[in-house]
Amino acid sequence: MTKLLEWLFGVSLVGALWALVTFDLLDLSLPQTYREVAWPMPLYLLVSFGCYSLATVGYRVATFNDCEEAAIELQEQIKEAKEDLRKKGLKM
Amino acid sequence: MASRKTSYPNRDGGDKYSVLLPTYNERENLPLIVWLLVKYFGESGYNYEIIVIDDGSPDGTLEVAEQLQKIYGEDKILLRPRAKKLGLGTAYIHGMKHATGNFIIIMDADLSHHPKFIPEFIEKQKEGDYDLVSGTRYRGNGGVYGWDLRRKLIRFHFLFFPLSPSLINSRGANFLTQVLLRPGASDLTGSFRLYKKKVLESLVERCVSKGYVFQMEMIVRARQLNYTVGEVPISFVDRVYGESKLGGNEIVSFVKGLLTLFATT
Numbered sequence A: 001m002t003k004l005l006e007w008l009f010g011v012s013l014v015g016a017l018w019a020l021v022t023f024d025l026l027d028l029s030l031p032q033t034y035r036e037v038a039w040p041m042p043l044y045l046l047v048s049f050g051c052y053s054l055a056t057v058g059y060r061v062a063t064f065n066d067c068e069e070a071a072i073e074l075q076e077q078i079k080e081a082k083e084d085l086r087k088k089g090l091k092m
Numbered sequence B: 001m002a003s004r005k006t007s008y009p010n011r012d013g014g015d016k017y018s019v020l021l022p023t024y025n026e027r028e029n030l031p032l033i034v035w036l037l038v039k040y041f042g043e044s045g046y047n048y049e050i051i052v053i054d055d056g057s058p059d060g061t062l063e064v065a066e067q068l069q070k071i072y073g074e075d076k077i078l079l080r081p082r083a084k085k086l087g088l089g090t091a092y093i094h095g096m097k098h099a100t101g102n103f104i105i106i107m108d109a110d111l112s113h114h115p116k117f118i119p120e121f122i123e124k125q126k127e128g129d130y131d132l133v134s135g136t137r138y139r140g141n142g143g144v145y146g147w148d149l150r151r152k153l154i155r156f157h158f159l160f161f162p163l164s165p166s167l168i169n170s171r172g173a174n175f176l177t178q179v180l181l182r183p184g185a186s187d188l189t190g191s192f193r194l195y196k197k198k199v200l201e202s203l204v205e206r207c208v209s210k211g212y213v214f215q216m217e218m219i220v221r222a223r224q225l226n227y228t229v230g231e232v233p234i235s236f237v238d239r240v241y242g243e244s245k246l247g248g249n250e251i252v253s254f255v256k257g258l259l260t261l262f263a264t265t
């Protein structure tokens, strides 16, 4: 199953459940409150997913490691390498 | 040199590591990356070879590579040039055909991937007999150097305003891909990886994308084929010398690639 199908499957499952409750498709005579809670659910989900995305990306950007020591180490090794390579006869 | 070699561990597991170095205008970087590779392979004692795949760089990268071959020997440095720039994906395929090792290491020649991590990759691979080991900037001590906050932020904006160039390495793009594909690896677009040769061959056969998306496709397909993936945190230092070869249509190809993978894997 491709990722696309997985997603379509997941979305339609949730959609079907939502429709079931919101429009009471099976005539379960669910209490009115259930329907009231259910019908704006997709919007809530979307908004909270948006917030989650924002928060996650924001957090990860903020905590992204700055590898300063790695850059310094590399600079030093570059110097060392250049010297050694010159000795070995490399013409740059 | 010969006297120093004896003090290094000698590992005769029969394993050999072929490092593929695709180059395009890396005249300044190539000697440095080769020097570092020789240093770290020497110290750790693993058997290796370096395969340089130069695509007719106008800056004379090949000429420098030939000098390096003279210095370090034809058994250590192999030159497999091509006449013109044919892209990164096919460069790996071309190099792999000539590799004699049973393991293949793929890395950039621009010094953003440091050879000091290779012994860690190898240990990781042995630890779990992994089919591939991927360097990750997004875990543990991994990270980047050379991206200022503005750059990170631009990248971060991508999720909502897909406008910025070089977003592929970004947090935002990585997040989006994680959500859509759930690939089971944290750094999808990084290209510092170690593969069992057979695994790489079977992956390459199946991969259709070009250039950048290629890296992403490789790891996504690996999961699809139930290959095991190990991860090693790496620090990524943005290139010091030379120019980035990736232009503005990077975004377009990233989005296209992502959608293709989404629909086909």
Ligand SMILES: Nc1nc2c(ncn2[C@@H]2O[C@H](COP(=O)(O)OP(=O)(O)OP(=O)(O)O)[C@@H](O)[C@H]2O)c(=O)[nH]1
Residues within 6 Å of the ligand: B021, B022, B023, B024, B025, B026, B053, B054, B055, B085, B086, B087, B088, B091, B107, B108, B109, B110, B112, B238, B239, B243, B244, B245, B246
């Ligand atoms: N043989 C070959 N090598 C290439 C080609 N394009 C890029 N490369 C090499 O592939 C590696 C990665 O390319 P880069 O230009 O550094 O791409 P990048 O790391 O995404 O971009 P930067 O931000 O500039 O580091 C480098 O070693 C390049 O020299 C190509 O068409 N052919």
Ligand SMILES: [Mg+2]
Residues within 6 Å of the ligand: B108, B110, B112, B239
């Ligand atoms: Mg680079």
